[in-house]
Amino acid sequence: MRDVSIIGIGQTPVGELWEKSLRHLAHDAIVAALRDAGTGQADALYVGNMLSGELAEQEHLGALFADFAGLRGIEAFKIEAACASGAAALRVGHMAVASGLYDMVIVCGVEKMTDAIGADTTAALALAADQEYEVSQGVSFVALNALLMRRYMYEYNVPHEAFAGFSVNAHRNGAGNPNAMFRRPITAETYRRAAMIADPINLMDSSPICDGAAVVVLAPSDLASDGRGSGPAVRILASTSATDSLAIHDRRDPLFLEAAYLSSQKAYVQAGVTPADIDLFELHDAFSIMSALSLEATGFARRGEGVRWAEDDGERIAIDGELPLSTMGGLKARGHPVGATGVYQVVEVVQQLRGEAGVNQVKDARLGMAQNIGGSGATVITHVLAAE
Amino acid sequence: MRDVSIIGIGQTPVGELWEKSLRHLAHDAIVAALRDAGTGQADALYVGNMLSGELAEQEHLGALFADFAGLRGIEAFKIEAACASGAAALRVGHMAVASGLYDMVIVCGVEKMTDAIGADTTAALALAADQEYEVSQGVSFVALNALLMRRYMYEYNVPHEAFAGFSVNAHRNGAGNPNAMFRRPITAETYRRAAMIADPINLMDSSPICDGAAVVVLAPSDLASDGRGSGPAVRILASTSATDSLAIHDRRDPLFLEAAYLSSQKAYVQAGVTPADIDLFELHDAFSIMSALSLEATGFARRGEGVRWAEDDGERIAIDGELPLSTMGGLKARGHPVGATGVYQVVEVVQQLRGEAGVNQVKDARLGMAQNIGGSGATVITHVLAAE
Numbered sequence: 001m002r003d004v005s006i007i008g009i010g011q012t013p014v015g016e017l018w019e020k021s022l023r024h025l026a027h028d029a030i031v032a033a034l035r036d037a038g039t040g041q042a043d044a045l046y047v048g049n050m051l052s053g054e055l056a057e058q059e060h061l062g063a064l065f066a067d068f069a070g071l072r073g074i075e076a077f078k079i080e081a082a083c084a085s086g087a088a089a090l091r092v093g094h095m096a097v098a099s100g101l102y103d104m105v106i107v108c109g110v111e112k113m114t115d116a117i118g119a120d121t122t123a124a125l126a127l128a129a130d131q132e133y134e135v136s137q138g139v140s141f142v143a144l145n146a147l148l149m150r151r152y153m154y155e156y157n158v159p160h161e162a163f164a165g166f167s168v169n170a171h172r173n174g175a176g177n178p179n180a181m182f183r184r185p186i187t188a189e190t191y192r193r194a195a196m197i198a199d200p201i202n203l204m205d206s207s208p209i210c211d212g213a214a215v216v217v218l219a220p221s222d223l224a225s226d227g228r229g230s231g232p233a234v235r236i237l238a239s240t241s242a243t244d245s246l247a248i249h250d251r252r253d254p255l256f257l258e259a260a261y262l263s264s265q266k267a268y269v270q271a272g273v274t275p276a277d278i279d280l281f282e283l284h285d286a287f288s289i290m291s292a293l294s295l296e297a298t299g300f301a302r303r304g305e306g307v308r309w310a311e312d313d314g315e316r317i318a319i320d321g322e323l324p325l326s327t328m329g330g331l332k333a334r335g336h337p338v339g340a341t342g343v344y345q346v347v348e349v350v351q352q353l354r355g356e357a358g359v360n361q362v363k364d365a366r367l368g369m370a371q372n373i374g375g376s377g378a379t380v381i382t383h384v385l386a387a388e
Numbered sequence: 389m390r391d392v393s394i395i396g397i398g399q400t401p402v403g404e405l406w407e408k409s410l411r412h413l414a415h416d417a418i419v420a421a422l423r424d425a426g427t428g429q430a431d432a433l434y435v436g437n438m439l440s441g442e443l444a445e446q447e448h449l450g451a452l453f454a455d456f457a458g459l460r461g462i463e464a465f466k467i468e469a470a471c472a473s474g475a476a477a478l479r480v481g482h483m484a485v486a487s488g489l490y491d492m493v494i495v496c497g498v499e500k501m502t503d504a505i506g507a508d509t510t511a512a513l514a515l516a517a518d519q520e521y522e523v524s525q526g527v528s529f530v531a532l533n534a535l536l537m538r539r540y541m542y543e544y545n546v547p548h549e550a551f552a553g554f555s556v557n558a559h560r561n562g563a564g565n566p567n568a569m570f571r572r573p574i575t576a577e578t579y580r581r582a583a584m585i586a587d588p589i590n591l592m593d594s595s596p597i598c599d600g601a602a603v604v605v606l607a608p609s610d611l612a613s614d615g616r617g618s619g620p621a622v623r624i625l626a627s628t629s630a631t632d633s634l635a636i637h638d639r640r641d642p643l644f645l646e647a648a649y650l651s652s653q654k655a656y657v658q659a660g661v662t663p664a665d666i667d668l669f670e671l672h673d674a675f676s677i678m679s680a681l682s683l684e685a686t687g688f689a690r691r692g693e694g695v696r697w698a699e700d701d702g703e704r705i706a707i708d709g710e711l712p713l714s715t716m717g718g719l720k721a722r723g724h725p726v727g728a729t730g731v732y733q734v735v736e737v738v739q740q741l742r743g744e745a746g747v748n749q750v751k752d753a754r755l756g757m758a759q760n761i762g763g764s765g766a767t768v769i770t771h772v773l774a775a776e
Contacts, residue, residue, distance in 0.1 A: 001487050001488050001489065021520065023520075050447060051441075053439075053441045053442050053512075053515050054441050054442070056519060057511075057514075057515060057519050057523070058515060058518075058519040058520075059438060059468055059470055059515035059516060060468075060469060060470040060515065060516050060517075060634055060762060060763050060766060060767065061468075062468075062469055062476075062631065062767065063469070063470075063631040063632065063633070063634055063647075063762065063763065063766035063767045064518065064634045064766075066631045067631065067632070067633045067634065067638070067766075072631060072632060072633060073630055073631055073632070073646070073647070073650055074630070074631060075479070075629045075630065075631065076469075076631050076767070077467050077468065077469045077476045077479070077480070077767075078467070078468040078469065079465050079466070079467055079468075079480075080447055080448075080449075080450075080465065080466040080467075080468060081448060081450055081451070081464075081465045081466065082447055082448040082451075088450075088465045091463070091465070092465070092467075092480055092483070095480070095483045095484055095487050095489060096483055098487050098489070099389050099483050099486050099487030099488075099489075100389050100487075101389065101483060101486070101487075118507075119506075123445075124441075126445075127441050127445060127446060127447035127448065128447060128448050129448075130446075130452065131444060131445050131446040132409065132411075132446075135445070241463045241465075242461055242462070242463065243450065243451040243454050243455065243460060243461055243462060243463065243464050244451065244455070244460060244461070245451070245455045245460060246448055246451055246452045246455065250455070258461070259451075259461070262461055374448060374451065375448055375451065378448060378451040378452075378455075379448065379450065379451045379464070379465075
């Protein structure tokens with residue numbers, strides 16, 4: 001297999017983008033990424049998206065976007081793995097280049113959650129969970145995460161306030177990212193007083209419903225450094241995934257994200273690194289409980305201690321902290337356009353490794369990790385990237 | 389890139405399978421294919437499906453099916469390209485094995501169209517077309533094909549009855565396939581008297597709404613012939629795809645399937661064959677107009693002459709004819725569970741090349757082609773398979 005590098009990135013701002021349709025979002029990010037890569041061509045397009053059928057009454061996004069971006073004719077599919085669809089599309093793009101099949105591949109994560117002409121958005125998000133054993137009982141996706149958070153608080157005797165630092169850190173970083181949906185810092189007091197969504201998950205534990213598209217352009221590493229692009233190429237050291245049951249009650253231990261463990265262990269081996277080598281970690285903070293569980297499953301904390309990274313307003317996970325998390329705002333503040341999120345995370349790691357993260361720049365960032373989670377941990381995809 | 393072979397096949401019968409849910413269909417076909425391959429393990433599962441979100445209110449099929457088939461933990465995604473989702477999943481599986489990443493990959497095409505708890509099935513199928521420029525005008529998917537058929541009849545001065553042979557041939561072959569939905573032969577008279585669906589498309593021009601799942605197990609060709617499986621391995625000589633605009637009015641020529649042309653030309657080059665070498669062709673006869681257009685775009689007929697293959701009750705496309713088409717009944721009679729169809733086609737080519745097609749066996753079949761079409765030709769995926 002050939003080594004694969006990211007030679008171009010593009011993104012739209014994240015937010016309620018009422019004036020942009022699904023295809024316009026994809027188009028804008030694709031054009032930006034191709035320009036960044038210094039090319040106007042590609043061999044294939046893989047689209048990460050979860051909800052276009054439900055919300056926009058549009059499937060068949062591969063051919064649609066290829067055509068709309070001026071690339072009619074090339075291979076193009078949509079890849080879906082719930083909220084991990086973006087990283088799943090990157091997995092396929094990675095294979096296509098690693099195999100030797102294509103030399104230039106576009107991976108586009110896109111989601112349009114506002115302006116839905118189809119289903120209700122909360123109902124649509126529940127498609128990530130088990131319809132027959134969870135959703136049909138009336139449980140929403142946020143309710144499933146609330147059950148996990150409550151269990152965590154009970155099991156490890158942790159008060160709700162202990163999670164505040166994840167949210168404070170995300171919003172602090174969102175303030176410095178021009179593409180973030182929320183750009184005002186919050187305090188632990190904001191967190192404490194936030195409206196309840198599904199007890200114990202409150203508004204500040206939750207990522208927002210929003211629109212956005214992010215794109216990476218992939219090429220074989222040995223062809224990547226030809227000076228065409230506007231930034232240095234960034235090498236993909238690891239691209240791995242793993243799965244677990246959709247239904248949380250089917251897992252041996254609901255508080256251990258088995259797929260995050262498997263996916264990250266494989267990634268460490270593939271990249272030849274350990275958690276201690278990682279300079280920044282874009283984790284899947286769709287809900288603050290997910291941050292704690294991810295940190296435990298990926299080897300950054302012992303069981304029950306993931307939440308301790310949030311202590312002191314998240315000082316240790318800040319841009320200049322020991323382990324910078326959600327450096328551009330994360331799902332919480334940059335926003336979580338579900339099928340696009342996995343690509344946004346990788347785009348942001350690339351920004352950091354290129355030294356283009358502006359006021360959010362992590363000093364001397366050489367090695368970054370992104371982990372994208374589908375459902376309540378049923379699909380977990382990990383990428384480790386390195387500056388060349 | 390490594391050569392890839394199919395070492396196991398599995399399928400459920402196609403029909404209105406009210407007693408089987410989506411996950412049960414997938415499970416049954418996966419288990420059958422693993423047994424056929426002589427293994428109980430796999431490294432990854434790629435699911436081709438179009439409508440699970442709309443009709444079953446369930447996405448995230450990769451992780452769901454991996455778990456339900458006893459393979460919890462492995463990589464698993466859903467791939468979507470409208471009615472070409474099945475072959476698109478095979479494209480991804482092919483890359484995964486060809487790249488050297490995995491040695492044993494499951495590709496599962498599955499669709500559950502009856503028993504929908506979500507949208508109306510006709511509305512759901514329109515997700516393959518352009519929502520903003522076609523569907524919002526009130527046009528259904530069958531209506532789009534009706535426009536194409538009417539144009540073909542006008543442009544080439546062809547009467548409707550001229551298409552009858554495609555349908556007669558499909559139903560003749562369906563009668564011999566125990567997994568086909570329709571197993572009664574029809575006559576040209578049945579065709580002529582069939583109820584009108586969307587003028588000029590009548591019931592006998594149209595493939596049915598149905599349920600089904602089909603699976604292939606892939607392995608590198610040099611590891612494929614270890615004698616574990618129940619049949620000889622079948623080699624994938626070509627796996628190619630191409631795209632066109634979703635909206636038919638956006639094409640230079642609505643009667644020429646540009647993506648079918650591109651995809652098949654690439655396939656012929658990749659396989660080192662010409663149309664004359666093909667012993668049987670599983671084409672995408674979702675509507676009989678598609679058979680005529682496919683035959684023209686893939687080089688089996690000149691413009692306006694594809695329909696001539698249907699002459700004399702389809703004598704030249706019968707099992708013992710010059711170019712056997714839809715040998716197990718095709719989309720018309722075996723049935724068209726949309727996201728599963730591309731895998732059914734390939735499974736059936738494997739049956740033919742292994743000499744396991746029973747009364748429908750094409751004599752001395754060495755080289756088979758399958759072509760899966762998404763939308764009205766916006767995604768076209770071609771596979772050429774050869775007996776080892």
